[in-house]
Amino acid sequence: MRAPPPDASRRHFLKVGAGFSAAVACAALFPTLTGCTSADTPPQPGMAFLRPADAALFRALLPAIASELETLGAPAREKRIAEAVKNIDGTLAAMGQNGRNELRKLLDLLSSTPLRWAVAGVRTSWDKATPDQVREFLQRWRASRFATLNAGGVVLVKLTSVGYFVVPDTWSASGYPGPNP
Numbered sequence: 262m263r264a265p266p267p268d269a270s271r272r273h274f275l276k277v278g279a280g281f282s283a284a285v286a287c288a289a290l291f292p293t294l295t296g297c298t299s300a301d302t303p304p305q306p307g308m309a310f311l312r313p314a315d316a317a318l319f320r321a322l323l324p325a326i327a328s329e330l331e332t333l334g335a336p337a338r339e340k341r342i343a344e345a346v347k348n349i350d351g352t353l354a355a356m357g358q359n360g361r362n363e364l365r366k367l368l369d370l371l372s373s374t375p376l377r378w379a380v381a382g383v384r385t386s387w388d389k390a391t392p393d394q395v396r397e398f399l400q401r402w403r404a405s406r407f408a409t410l411n412a413g414g415v416v417l418v419k420l421t422s423v424g425y426f427v428v429p430d431t432w433s434a435s436g437y438p439g440p441n442p
Contacts, residue, residue, distance in 0.1 A: 309350055310361065311346070311350045312368075315368045315372065317386065318372065319420075319421060319424070320342055321387040321388065322417060322418075325393075329431075331392060345425040348423075348425075348427050352420065367417075371387075374386070383398050
């Protein structure tokens with residue numbers, strides 16, 4: 262008598278888990294072998310925590326999350342994005358070491374081209390990603406059955422939206438009249 266075949270959903274889960282593990286291991290190993298580890302990358306000039314690739318990610322997230330940015334003229338849009346990214350950097354720099362370490366892992370994952378394509382579905386670099394591509398990525402992570410992707414998406418959206426809506430010029434878009442006199 263033959264044994265019943267293993268559960269297909271369990272097999273699929275194990276394959277996906279093994280694939281993600283291999284991808285993360287390769288992403289960590291390849292830069293080390295070439296001498297280009299992300300740990301060697303200093304923060305972007307004028308920033309305390311965000312590296313250039315991280316800032317590009319948040320610059321791509323902002324128009325996808327704060328849709329009013331798409332309606333603004335280029336100078337006003339650029340000013341608000343720059344202020345929001347600076348706010349995000351300040352928030353991250355003020356976090357505890359454990360939180361920064363966990364967020365660094367997420368940001369490094371999304372800065373790696375093969376991993377960004379595999380887990381986020383974004384084939385282009387963040388500075389070339391459209392708001393629609395970024396919205397699709399966030400929606401996929403929100404709908405994912407993997408809690409890690411759900412949590413990563415929530416963290417990215419919260420950091421981005423808070424960093425944006427702290428800028429006084431954005432208060433009217435959120436319905437906030439400003440602080441009491």
